[in-house]
Amino acid sequence: MGDVAVLKQHLIDPEICIRCNSCEAACPSGAITHDDNNYVVNAGACDFGMSCLPVCPTGAIDNWRLVPSSQAYSIEQQFGWTELPAELSPELLASQGVPEEMLAAPPEATSAEAGPTPASAVTTRLNAHVPPWSAAHPYVSLYGPRAREPWIEATVAGNVRVTNRGSDYDTHHVVLDFGARPFPVLEGQSIGILPPGADDKGRPHHARQYSVASARTGERSGFNNLSLTIKRVLEDHQGRPVRGVASNYMCDLEVGDKVRVTGPFGATFLMPNHPRSNIVMICTGTGSAPMRAMTEWRRRLHKSGRFEGGKLMLFFGARSPEELPYFGPLKNLPRDLLDVNLAFSRVTGQPKRYVQDVMRERAADLAPLLGSPDTAIFVCGLRGMEEGVIAALRDIAIASGLDWDALGTALRDEGRIHFETY
Numbered sequence: 001m002g003d004v005a006v007l008k009q010h011l012i013d014p015e016i017c018i019r020c021n022s023c024e025a026a027c028p029s030g031a032i033t034h035d036d037n038n039y040v041v042n043a044g045a046c047d048f049g050m051s052c053l054p055v056c057p058t059g060a061i062d063n064w065r066l067v068p069s070s071q072a073y074s075i076e077q078q079f080g081w082t083e084l085p086a087e088l089s090p091e092l093l094a095s096q097g098v099p100e101e102m103l104a105a106p107p108e109a110t111s112a113e114a115g116p117t118p119a120s121a122v123t124t125r126l127n128a129h130v131p132p133w134s135a136a137h138p139y140v141s142l143y144g145p146r147a148r149e150p151w152i153e154a155t156v157a158g159n160v161r162v163t164n165r166g167s168d169y170d171t172h173h174v175v176l177d178f179g180a181r182p183f184p185v186l187e188g189q190s191i192g193i194l195p196p197g198a199d200d201k202g203r204p205h206h207a208r209q210y211s212v213a214s215a216r217t218g219e220r221s222g223f224n225n226l227s228l229t230i231k232r233v234l235e236d237h238q239g240r241p242v243r244g245v246a247s248n249y250m251c252d253l254e255v256g257d258k259v260r261v262t263g264p265f266g267a268t269f270l271m272p273n274h275p276r277s278n279i280v281m282i283c284t285g286t287g288s289a290p291m292r293a294m295t296e297w298r299r300r301l302h303k304s305g306r307f308e309g310g311k312l313m314l315f316f317g318a319r320s321p322e323e324l325p326y327f328g329p330l331k332n333l334p335r336d337l338l339d340v341n342l343a344f345s346r347v348t349g350q351p352k353r354y355v356q357d358v359m360r361e362r363a364a365d366l367a368p369l370l371g372s373p374d375t376a377i378f379v380c381g382l383r384g385m386e387e388g389v390i391a392a393l394r395d396i397a398i399a400s401g402l403d404w405d406a407l408g409t410a411l412r413d414e415g416r417i418h419f420e421t422y
């Protein structure tokens with residue numbers, strides 16, 4: 001038998017993956033894709049650029065298997081996996097014609113074929129893979145499939161609707177209490193929820209991710225609890241009726257119910273900690289959750305006098321005021337704490353306004369923040385918002401004389417611009 005080429009194939013562990021899309025969003029070669037079941041890597045398109053590694057909150061991304069190149073696992077095979085295949089032994093690889101020296105140091109890359117163009121290549125280039133320099137150090141994956149305990153049980157301490165009744169946009173503020181068990185989180189992190197039951201193939205439901213909406217010291221200061229902002233999913237992204245598994249489970253919970261939680265997750269989308277830092281928060285819908293967390297932590301710092309004047313600017317979009325979570329409390333926050341800018345796209349008799357429109361209107365105030373090394377920008381919510389937001393940031397920067405290419409690179413490399421869209 002002639003010598004056979006070997007490939008160190010990049011794979012994603014379906015048991016740990018929380019389907020957060022961070023890897024797919026970060027991959028510039030479009031090698032990562034997903035179906036309803038799994039996130040997978042196309043061996044023919046992966047160029048081993050490794051942009052996906054630092055953004056994965058769980059480590060599911062960091063898996064490799066030596067295989068004869070001609071037998072690389074296809075994406076169709078990977079879509080069907082519930083766990084990673086076992087490693088092929090050196091003996092088996094050798095028996096298939098892989099030369100010994102290649103087993104010692106296999107080539108990492110296949111010849112990368114042109115992969116599909118990723119949906120948001122501009123975001124991929126701009127999204128930071130490091131946290132802001134002053135962010136606190138996060139704990140990640142304390143509970144999960146590869147941790148000492150697969151989950152932590154939390155008790156529901158509250159569940160209230162935060163969008164107006166009567167509208168079909170039903171969003172809940174859910175408070176989870178961890179009792180005496182440790183579950184430390186920072187603003188910007190998320191947690192996994194394991195819904196009970198099984199999918200239509202009889203497999204346990206995989207975890208769904210939800211951003212923490214409360215400050216690090218608890219939803220109620222000093223309590224070991226946190227809050228989530230959860231939209232009840234009743235139609236899919238194409239508008240077809242569905243009943244989302246985890247969101248409906250969470251929105252229907254009652255006080256005292258027990259919930260299985262994994263995490264915490266996220267080591268980059270983190271609030272800067274120095275009190276002079278400016279934070280520009282741009283969000284739609286439940287993308288407001290991490291913004292609520294950051295605002296609340298700043299409010300607590302403000303109250304305690306440990307605040308040195310960094311600005312908080314919020315751009316918040318929804319179809320109508322009725323669909324805006326936390327609309328009431330937002331209006332009551334002091335202007336010197338939070339500069340609130342709302343955009344509504346479907347109010348009868350009024351022109352459509354999106355977050356990027358309001359950002360452009362506030363260009364005079366945004367431009368100095370963009371030029372400051374103390375500014376961090378966070379974008380969270382609907383995936384469709386990214387393009388318009390980036391265009392608005394670019395236009396505002398250029399109009400004020402800033403070099404957008406240099407600024408974009410600095411924002412990214414210094415961990416000062418973060419996208420979390422789903």
Ligand SMILES: Cc1cc2nc3c(=O)[nH]c(=O)nc-3n(C[C@H](O)[C@H](O)[C@H](O)COP(=O)(O)OP(=O)(O)OC[C@H]3O[C@@H](n4cnc5c(N)ncnc54)[C@H](O)[C@@H]3O)c2cc1C
Binds near residue numbers: 020208212229230233
């Ligand atoms: C980093 C991160 C943070 C997140 N934070 C939040 C958060 O704070 N609050 C929140 O409500 N959600 C958040 N999500 C989305 C959340 O993880 C779930 O995807 C969402 O709740 C749907 O889960 P489900 O089990 O109800 O629906 P599924 O049963 O998983 O899906 C049912 C159908 O609905 C579609 N679908 C999935 N999600 C949505 C959606 N958001 N809108 C419309 N259709 C959808 C699916 O494609 C599928 O066809 C976050 C996601 C990520 C990756």
